[in-house]
Structure formats: structure tokens, C-alpha cells
Amino acid sequence: MDFNDTKEQAVFRAKAKSWLAANAQAKRQGLMAGTQEDRYQQAVDWYHKRYDAGFSCLTWPKEYGGQGLSQMYQVIWNQEVSHYGEPDEYFVIGIGNCGPALMTFASEEQKQTLLPRMARADDIWCQLFSEPGAGSDVAGLSTKAEKTGDEWNINGQKIWTSGAQYSRYGVILTRTDPEVSKYRGLTMFMIDLKQPGVEVKPIKQIDGGSHFNEVFFNDAVIPDNYRLGEVNEGWGAALMVLMNERLANATAAPDGFEDFLNWAKASDIDGVPASQDPIVRDKLATWYAQHAGVEATTFRMITAVAKGGVPGAEGSLGKLVGASMNQEIANFVIQQLDAGGQLTGDESTPLDGHFQSAVLMAPGIRLAGGTDEIMRNIIAEQVLGLPQEPRADKGIPYKDIPSGNTGA
Ligand SMILES: Cc1cc2nc3c(=O)[nH]c(=O)nc-3n(C[C@H](O)[C@H](O)[C@H](O)COP(=O)(O)OP(=O)(O)OC[C@H]3O[C@@H](n4cnc5c(N)ncnc54)[C@H](O)[C@@H]3O)c2cc1C
Numbered sequence: 001m002d003f004n005d006t007k008e009q010a011v012f013r014a015k016a017k018s019w020l021a022a023n024a025q026a027k028r029q030g031l032m033a034g035t036q037e038d039r040y041q042q043a044v045d046w047y048h049k050r051y052d053a054g055f056s057c058l059t060w061p062k063e064y065g066g067q068g069l070s071q072m073y074q075v076i077w078n079q080e081v082s083h084y085g086e087p088d089e090y091f092v093i094g095i096g097n098c099g100p101a102l103m104t105f106a107s108e109e110q111k112q113t114l115l116p117r118m119a120r121a122d123d124i125w126c127q128l129f130s131e132p133g134a135g136s137d138v139a140g141l142s143t144k145a146e147k148t149g150d151e152w153n154i155n156g157q158k159i160w161t162s163g164a165q166y167s168r169y170g171v172i173l174t175r176t177d178p179e180v181s182k183y184r185g186l187t188m189f190m191i192d193l194k195q196p197g198v199e200v201k202p203i204k205q206i207d208g209g210s211h212f213n214e215v216f217f218n219d220a221v222i223p224d225n226y227r228l229g230e231v232n233e234g235w236g237a238a239l240m241v242l243m244n245e246r247l248a249n250a251t252a253a254p255d256g257f258e259d260f261l262n263w264a265k266a267s268d269i270d271g272v273p274a275s276q277d278p279i280v281r282d283k284l285a286t287w288y289a290q291h292a293g294v295e296a297t298t299f300r301m302i303t304a305v306a307k308g309g310v311p312g313a314e315g316s317l318g319k320l321v322g323a324s325m326n327q328e329i330a331n332f333v334i335q336q337l338d339a340g341g342q343l344t345g346d347e348s349t350p351l352d353g354h355f356q357s358a359v360l361m362a363p364g365i366r367l368a369g370g371t372d373e374i375m376r377n378i379i380a381e382q383v384l385g386l387p388q389e390p391r392a393d394k395g396i397p398y399k400d401i402p403s404g405n406t407g408a
Helices: 007-023 036-052 071-081 091-103 107-120 234-254 257-266 279-308 316-337 338-342 348-369 373-384
Strands: 127-128 143-149 153-162 169-175 186-192 196-201 212-223
Touching: 007 071, 036 279, 071 153, 071 279, 091 127, 091 169, 091 186, 091 234, 127 153, 153 169, 153 186, 169 234, 186 212, 186 234, 234 257, 257 279, 257 316, 257 348, 279 316, 316 338, 316 348, 316 373
Parallel strands: 127 169
Antiparallel strands: 143 153, 153 212, 169 186, 196 212
């Protein structure tokens, strides 16, 4: 593919650049400063501003709050915005995963009402897939949806639900038929989280924040028209959501290289510019090569999507390499910061605590959206065509799969 901007893309890039320069805040303005609530409010304000300026949900149709542009424009935006420090972690799941699910499965009226509110961050959405007993193997989930008349009763528990405490709605995957194999008895819905029978409990994390939650459902009721897709065909619907997650991750996930480069340009080690240190130079070369590889692989995937294909398993390569590299870079720079690496949340914290924050968040990034091992399995099976790993529960009705729970 041609990596140069077309004339129209160059115009869009210039417009995005100048708007960002005037409106976005610089990267190093206290990433660890302020409370989580401050940061959340800052993110909401940022999305309102973005939406009003026509830079939200670029690939969505205009009638649903988007700009009707191709994926390449989203890539250009992601490239330009990555130079700034605006938070968008509260919206990537809603906009990246739930939005496309609604676009495919919701009624026209629901799309017209719900999607523009999502695009402007008037409503935050979350993804309710993982459970205490079902993460990598999400099809093994046990949260039940049972139908009575025109309504569904939801009972069970989700976990690691990012942003649920701020969310008005979520997309939830449930078990509707335990008599068939685990993949065949699932159904996907949207759910209003501000209703009786839903309890959200934030989980305290290592960085002091509570970005994800446990969510409990106790006879929470959903109308049948909140169903996304056919009954018992939720696995196909969920795969679509997860493929979009891969694309969103691949085009937006940082691998830390730019931060490392900026650090190397601006810092000294024992009075010598870091960029002249042989170990730093070796790291720069290694990580640049990986960064360029990730970027090229991402472009390959985007090219396929731009030609009408679906995001493929290649996105797993970018996730695997980028997330590990992000962690290695954070750990390396923290060591170079010496005793300063221990400081957090203080005005004297070097580089406004960017790398302290990165060290604490990096392990989670390697798990979220599929762990390293799961990425390797996908690459092995779907990219390299290696034999599938043994799946002992294949074809067995869900209710007969041993769960280790004796009921005692
Ligand atoms: C920051 C963060 C945000 C998240 N946000 C959300 C969210 O918004 N919504 C949501 O639904 N979920 C969310 N998750 C959950 C995430 O999807 C799961 O953590 C992830 O899928 C792994 O599942 P698990 O934690 O249950 O680990 P497990 O699946 O129990 O895995 C435990 C270990 O076993 C390994 N393993 C498992 N299966 C295999 C296999 N077949 N082969 C080899 N190794 C294997 C794993 O790699 C891992 O090391 C989030 C997680 C994190 C960390």
C-alpha cells in the first residue's frame, strides 16, 4: 500500500494537526496528577470538544454522529492525537466495540438515539464479557439470561469491566441455553446499567485508581428489543465485537517507542546525553525495529479493512509485540531514573510520572483484550496455520463441562 497521504488525507491531517495544537493538552502535563474523577471529567470535556469539532467516530455514518470517513482517516487521527496527552481510555471500549455491535444489530431507532450520544460521550458504554470463571475462555461464561414474555431476566457476575462505574449502558454476553455446546448457547444484549438489579463495585488497582469493576446482576430485566442478534447466536456477535477490539487496539495501542525516543533525546545519564549511551542506543535500535514492524503490520491490517475485509488475526501480532515492548520500555526508563523512579504524584516526579504510571499499567495492558498466550495461540493457528490446541470441551453441552464447582 502507498503510505503517503492522498491530497484529501493531507488536507485532513493538516486540519487535525492545527486543531490539536490549539485544543489538546501536551503529553507531559502531569499524567499522574489529579484524581481519577478529575481525569474522567477531563476526558468527557475532551470528547465533547472533539465531537463538536467533527473529530469523533470518524468512520461512523454521519447520521449516527460520525463523519462517514474511511479507516485511513481514523489512522491519521490516531497518529496525530498520539502526540498529545488527552485521555480516551473511558471511551475506546464503547466507541471501538459497542458502537459497531449496535450498528450491526440494533434497530434503526436505537441507532439514531444511542450512537450520537455515545460519540459525544454523553453516555459511556462498557463491555460485559469477562467473568471470574471465563476470561480467555469467554465462551465458558455462566451469567444467565432467561426469557419471560417479552423480557429477559439477567443473573450472574461480570468482572474486569472497564469504566462500568461511569457507564450508562453495556453490551453483555449471556448464557441462554446450557443444553448445547458452550459456543452455541450464548446471546448478546445491551443493558441499562442504571436500573434495579445491577450493582457495580470498583476494583482498587495497583496505580491507586479503579478503572475496572465487578458487576453483579440480580434479576436485572431487559426488554427483548435490547437483544443484539439472534437468540443463541451471541458467539458470532461477540466475535465481531472482539475483532473490532483488535482493530481499535492495533490502531490506537501505544508501544511506548515515541515516549522512549523523547526521553532519550531529553535526558542525561551521569552527565552524558542518554542518546550517546551505548546501551540506550542499542535499545533505541531494537525498539525502533519492533515499532516499525508493528506499524507495518497494522497498516497491512488496515489496508485489508479499507478494501472491505474484516480485521484479521494479524492484529494479534501488534498487540503481542506492542504491549510487551511498552512494558520493557517503562521498566528500562524507570531504572535509568534511579531513585527518582520511586517518586509518584508529586511535583518533583521526573517527567510528570509518565514512566511510573506506565510501569504500573503495563502488565494489565498485556492481559486486556487477550493475554500474550492467547495472542500466540491466535497467531499460531490463524496466521501460521499450525494445528489447533486440544479442546477437551468441544461439542460437549455446556451443562456437562466440568467446572470444578461441586456445589458443596
Ligand atoms: C486492564 C484490563 C481491562 C479489562 N477490561 C475488560 C472489559 O472492559 N470487559 C471485559 O469483559 N473484560 C475486560 N478485561 C478482562 C480481560 O479480557 C481478561 O483479563 C483476559 O481475557 C484474560 O482473562 P482472565 O483474566 O480470566 O485470565 P485467564 O483466562 O484465567 O488466564 C490466566 C492465565 O492462563 C493463560 N491461559 C488461559 N488460557 C490459555 C490457553 N488456552 N493457552 C495458553 N495459556 C492460557 C493466560 O494467558 C493467563 O496467563 C480487562 C482486563 C484488564 C487487565
